[in-house]
Amino acid sequence: MTSRNPLIVAFALTLALFCTRANAQSIPPGESGAKAVLDKSPRHGEWVEIVVNDRSAPLRCYVVYPEVKDKAPVVIVIHEIFGLTDWIRSVADQLAADGFIAVAPDFLSGMGQGNKGTEGFAGRDEVTKAVRELKPERVNADIDAVRAYGAKLPASSGKTATIGFCWGGAASFRYATHAPELDAAVVYYGTSPDKPDAFEKLRAPVLGLYGSDDARVNKTIEPAADAIKKLGKSFTPHVYEGAGHGFLRQQDGREGANLKASQQAWPTTIEFLREHTK
Secondary structure, three states, X not given: OOXXXXXXXXXXXXXXXXXXXXXXXXOOOOHHHHHHHHHHOOOEEEEEXXXXXXXXXXXXXXXXXXXXXXXXXXXXXXXXXXXXXHHHHHHHHHHHHOOOEEEEEOOOOOOOHHHOOHHHOOOHHHHHHHHXXXXXXXXXXXXXXXXXXXXXXXXXXXXXXXXXXXXXXXXXXXXXXXXXXOOEEEEEOOOOOOOHHHHOOOOOOEEEEEEEEOHHHXXXXXXXXXXXXXXXXXXXXXXXXXXXXXXXXXXXXXXHHHHHHHHHHHHXXXXXXXXXXX
């Protein structure tokens, strides 16, 4: 019987453990599992209200803190056209699990019945109509206020980033062109700014994550990439084969392609945010 080199055995065991942990890396849940994840989360989540100039009501935000001993970067989570849902809150919770302070504003704050936000609308159709009517200037001003709030939190490192989905993905990209102080921006299947001169103020690196079967959004990737490259700035798009629009929320769709895209996109997201918010 051939004896095994103990160093080789130890290396093999270490490698196997690393691969197991890498493969088991958590990602946000799909929409159907969001509420259960929130109910079981060990992390501290709380609601805060941020006063914003020229706003009729305070901006209500859901904040989740990581369980870490050092100060952490702040990631602003920009919701979909469906408003601030349990799913968006579960994304914020996962970001906190990955080591970030996550702040998810409700851009419909004060606009629903009873001076409420997303929860004050009768249904999803009313929510999407209200979100579509939001002015980009209003959204940018709200994010400005959230970024200032987050940067001053005692547990914050002062580094800030945005991440957005669908309508929020477009808002995340647009905000990066508005705020050169931002450290990083992540765009999940959101359209790119359509004017080349929009990128003049861009300083933050941008990561884009898209499903291949989403022509409406994807036709805006190349023009933005070309314009940003000419300016010597950073935009890194990834397109996942077979996945559709909204793949991170709809992980049970498209015969496994959306789940596969999510499992690839989320680790890429976290690596990107960690690199640019050091």
